[in-house]
Amino acid sequence: MDHQRVIRDVTVRLPMASNAPEACRWTVAALSRHTPATISVLLHVHDRLRCVAATGAWQVYATVPPSAGIVGRVFTTGTAAAVPDVTADPDYLPVRPDVTAELCVPVLDPAGQPIGVLDLQWTEPVDLEPWREAAQQLGVCLGARIVALGGPPAESRSEMLLRHAAALSLAATEPDLLAAAGWAAREVSTLSTAVLLIAEPDGARLGPSAPAPDGLEARIRAELTEAGPSALGRMVRRAHRYGAGYTLGEAGHQPTGDYGPLTRAGVRTLVAVPVGPPDAGGVLLVADERLLGPDPTTVSLLELLAGQAWASLDRLRTLARLREQASSDPLTGLRHTGPFGQRIAAAMPGRTALLAIDVDDFKTVNDTYGHQAGDRVLVGLARALEGALRHGDELYRIGGDEFVAVIEVSRPEEAVRIAERLTEAARRTGRTISVGVALPRPGETPDRTLRRADQALYAVKRHGRDGVHLAAA
Incomplete structure (x- = not known):
């Protein structure tokens, strides 16, 4: 292969090109007469390397990020890459399954800065070194002509x-x-x-x-x-x-x-x-x-x-x-177990109290009046309990008729007073609740704190329901 002839055949028409895409197309067309390689010219347009001309339009990428592939590496470094075995190069972008070798050279402006790349890919054995020298010369000639024509095409x-x-x-x-x-x-x-x-x-x-x-x-x-x-x-x-x-x-x-x-x-x-x-x-x-x-x-x-x-x-x-649906109870709109677990995991010992709440005799409502009536009771109670809490306190539904409130307090007595407000709010709806109160101990897991609040709640149940009990510190 007479590579000097290849260079002459490609460059002879470049001065006649009237715009950058035309110069790229003529370069690709002239080169394709000398090699069966898939040839493409990609120019830097806005923030990507955009294919301006190519043989085999279905075997090239339309755009490539400047950081991707062998073409991106060549554009970023300004250094040609001859890859005799593309399977051994981690940057190779697979386009055709039969490609074996790739040669990519920068298209340089007169100052030596890359404005794009000229890429050739072969599906048969090829000696890349002679092609490398010829392609680099073509990259310089093509770059100079593109700059003389006003630079790479603007983004449409x-x-x-x-x-x-x-x-x-x-x-x-x-x-x-x-x-x-x-x-x-x-x-x-x-x-x-x-x-x-x-x-x-x-x-x-x-x-x-x-x-x-x-x-x-x-x-x-x-x-x-x-x-x-x-x-x-x-x-x-x-x-x-x-x-x-x-x-x-x-x-x-x-x-x-x-x-x-x-x-x-x-x-x-x-x-x-x-x-x-x-x-x-x-x-x-x-x-x-x-x-x-x-x-x-x-x-x-x-x-x-x-x-x-x-x-x-x-x-x-x-x-x-x-x-929101995944993190909340669809009946009451209250958040449920998942968000509750995250909240108590962040509870500060000495500043947070857990209130375990259970609706008294709720099973009787369902058995006597049906589940729709039970749902209405739960929704009404949820709204009443929310209204009795302060701004920043949080109420969760963690079971059928089980709720938990997480509140910020400075003393156990403050937590008990808020729990009593909840029982009063429940009574105004015509129902009663039992509330167990626990404050996290230093080093205590959230699960353990909740277990102590549950034990306090069952102490209320044993003593007739409709009340509040504070777990031992």
């Missing part, structure tokens, strides 16, 4: 939308998601500001702000805050009634009164996009101080973004409900 709006959609799907909390949606809307639309309004029963509220809100966003938030939830709710309903679109932006025409707070803030262009259903979603307001003409493509991209944001938000809310 669709690619940008895809990147942000992936980020939204990975958001771990609702505030993170809403903040990511606002940032994505600004980038995709090229408008300066994005504000989310979240629907609530009494109207709507403002979503989280950008990390460092600019002057326009600060003014918008101030005006919307002054306008109040009802005015924000009208904006949400308007967007859901009429759909997404440019609602400001035409000189000499007054906007609808619903958008008065935005015009007072200095907004001259506004895209309002509904998010989710009107009662649970909201509206995405993307604004700018510049007076811009309508762009249907921008609106369409923002609608896609809003759809992804709602899908991700709905997923987070569903997961939160499932977690």
